Amino acid sequence: MASKSTVEVFTRKGVDEKVAKLLVENGYTYTKVARANEKTLRKIEKILGERKLKRVLNAIKTKERAPKKKAQKPLKKPKITKKEIPTKIEPLRPIETKMMTMLEKSGRTLPRAVLRDLATRLERVKMPDKLLRQVLDLACERFEGHVIDPNESVGIIAAQSIGEPGTQMTMRTFHYAGVAEMNVTLGLPRLIEIVDARRVPSTPIMEIHLEEDVRNDLDKVREIASDIERTTVIDIADVETDISNMEVMVRLDKRKMERKGLSPIEVHKKLSKAKGLKGLADLRDENVVVRCDEPSYKKLLRLSEDTKSTPIKGIEGIHRAVIRKVGGSYIIYTEGSNLEKVLEQKHVDKSRTTTNSIMEIHEVLGIEAARNSIINEASKTLEEQGLTVDIRHIMLVSDLMTNDGDVKAIGRHGISGRKSSVLARAAFEITSAHLLRAGMTGETDSLEGVVENIIVGQPVTVGTGAVNLVWSPAKKGGQEK
């Protein structure tokens, strides 16, 4: 008797059920047929007949090929000649190393910051080792007293600590923050933006630091800024449409051109290569003319629009660059952001240039930089509003957002919406949809989180609820009764 599953393998590939049964009854499985050589094929032919065999083979052949896998992007390999991982942590001072070894001997640890504080206080004091050990022991004791307890619900504390000052934020605070006449989103809208992990912030801004040899030279800085700022034809010329001659006249403004360091020849070159204008531009005494090759007003109008928006210079996405003096040297602030391209520019201090677009940082500098950026941006936003939130709460949020390798939002599409527990998700948003779906797919809930346990009325698994008491009875003859 043909086993059902072996027949099914054939039928799934599109082989007639009767034929499949016949094959299986004669002892041929799918793999046998698919990999059959001449001899076995002839045997099968005897059973099935020529026509049926052909059909079977065709069915197997056409569907055997696995669906094409999406071509994976090849991993980039940056060219780095210096084979060294840069270190960023300051080395220990001699007194600190001494303290470290002492701590290690007693099996305790202190964080670097505490160690450094202690060391700076003790550096000038001569102290015998025995006394130093006592100092360290006391410091350890104090420190351990301040460490957060195991099973403390830090997430809830963090949520409340950020949420409460958040209620005091003004709802819409668009304001001109320090940076010369530049519009920056601040306050609650900005905080929401960070936590939602938006792809593009509503006001992307870059802070471009410059290399040491140019950062104090205003002329040079202006030049760099103009190389970064996106310049289109309309910024440096008047564009007129000449209907009688069917051409677009680009009257270049000499002063504006000079300020941007451009020549008519360069503009002509760019225009004749631009999209939709290929080979139509001509240089006519200091001006550029774009001829219309068809006797059509519609085309002429389109040419005029295309000409106006043709980029001449600068980096895509950066609309404006503003130079500002901060602490003796010039920094370029830009409206719009394109970290990848700016880092390729000359004279840019690559290690200090940043953007406020967290997604861009994630793409260019990696997940750890994104984590730092979330912390910086969030605490800066809160600080600007005069609110003090301990940075550790923000660090926890940031850690959670970057936990699985890319930046996830908090909320419906991010962390809260992807919890493993059905009840927790249902308690958050769209209750009925989550419960219905869970019912249909037969999900189980292991009741590990806080929300689930509150719903079912059990002690929650944080704090004292997370530990159990176990009594181990004393052995016979022991002290206990």
Place this chain on the structure above:
Amino acid sequence: MTEEFNVLEHELVPEHHILPKKEVAKVLKELNLGKDQLPKIRLSDPCIRALDAIGGPVEEGMIIKIVRRSDTSGMSVCYRLVVRG
């Protein structure tokens, strides 16, 4: 341009090191964690690409040791598991 910018030199990027195979078990035991309970880092992450170019091939399943400069504790060490993607 011959030399590309090494992202590991950027201010926002902490130190990344490949954790030697010998130390993996020790670290996991110390943390009392399984490998897949660690935070993740993608194979396509720019820092991983840079590490790959500097310190030999980085593969899926390796552990990256990250030494962060922290405002609160001076220095903190954390680990990330390299995953595909």
